[in-house]
Amino acid sequence: MIIAIDGPAGSGKSTIAKLIAEDLGLVYLDTGAMYRLVTLKALNDGILGDLEEIKKMLDNLNIDIKENSFYLDDIDVSEEIRKPVVSENVSNIAAIREVREKMVDLQRKFSESKNVILDGRDIGTVVFPNADVKIFLVADAKERANRRYKELVKKGENVKIEEIYENILKRDEIDSTRKESPLKKAKNAIEVDTTSKNIEEVKNEILNICSKYS
Ligand code: C5P
DSSP, X not given: OEEEEEOSTTSSHHHHHHHHHHHHTOEEEEHHHHHHHHHHHHHXXXXXXXXHHHHHHHHTOOEEEETTEEEETTEEOTTGGXXXXXXXXXXXXXXXXXXXXXXXXXXXXXHTTSOEEXXXXXXXXXXXXXXXXXXXEEOOHHHHHHHHHHHHHHTTOOOOHHHHHHHHHHXXXXXXXXXXXXXXXOTTOEEEEOTTOOHHHHHHHHHHHHXXXX
């Protein structure tokens, strides 16, 4: 069983995917976190704009995911990968073909012989085009920015809502116009708009869809 949840930044994918995973007893994979790990590594190594160095770095990349914690070179960086500096750079890193090939390969290996739910941008279109259920989650950009803002403030981050809004718009633009696996709704995906809906409502809507299509 494979459930694919795609959609733009801040549409609620990871919150919902975690809840559906619990409810249906699936393993959850946050593929956005994987691109964030690669971005953090490039930032730490000071090679952000250097395509050749990034490609070389991929050969020795040491990332791991254990129970919703994310590791880079055996260090838990679950907090760091959510920082604004990573959000500002991740879409450019995720647009690199070699980065995507490596991540998609890892995502497929991770999902082998498991019942899984994955969230991302290209799960239903590229990673698992034959997924049992495909959801495309959308929400008004202002509301998405507001949700991210609240999340980050709760974690003690000093952020401005305008900057988060700009970052969300910029990421959506890069993610949906890039050459490699752009963000788009798969032909047979079901669109769910989460604007003005609470988490429980969205969860139930998606559980309903899952029970019909799987
Ligand atoms: O889901 P999240 O917002 O954490 O994803 C961070 C970034 O990773 C996205 O803006 C996008 O550039 C990239 N991404 C991707 N493909 C995925 C998941 C995320 O390109 N499957």
